[in-house]
Amino acid sequence: MSLMATEAAPGEGPVRPVSVSLHEGTIAALKARTGKRGMSAYVEALIQRQLERDRLRELIEDAESEHGPVDQAEVDAKRAILRGESDDSTGTL
Numbered sequence: 001m002s003l004m005a006t007e008a009a010p011g012e013g014p015v016r017p018v019s020v021s022l023h024e025g026t027i028a029a030l031k032a033r034t035g036k037r038g039m040s041a042y043v044e045a046l047i048q049r050q051l052e053r054d055r056l057r058e059l060i061e062d063a064e065s066e067h068g069p070v071d072q073a074e075v076d077a078k079r080a081i082l083r084g085e086s087d088d089s090t091g092t093l
Contacts, residue, residue: 010048015040 008014022030034042064070080086 010051011044 030039030042077086
């Protein structure tokens with residue numbers, strides 16, 4: 001799904017109220033964490049983070065369909081280098 005030129009990107013544009021349905025327990029936990037006045041900002045941040053994750057998943061799927069799946073052993077080796085857990089003497093990634 002792409003954004004049209006007239007649509008605001010996530011986190012942009014005017015703020016407007018919407019109605020959502022949540023379980024009572026979820027609402028109570030949300031209020032306990034944020035207070036009543038911080039709920040909107042908290043939910044906005046959660047939604048933006050989920051949208052970012054969804055888009056990242058789409059990008060990964062597109063890359064894998066074009067180049068094939070990643071080799072998990074290579075990913076683990078690169079991750080170890082980045083964490084300083086490997087003796088990669090070449091220093092290349």
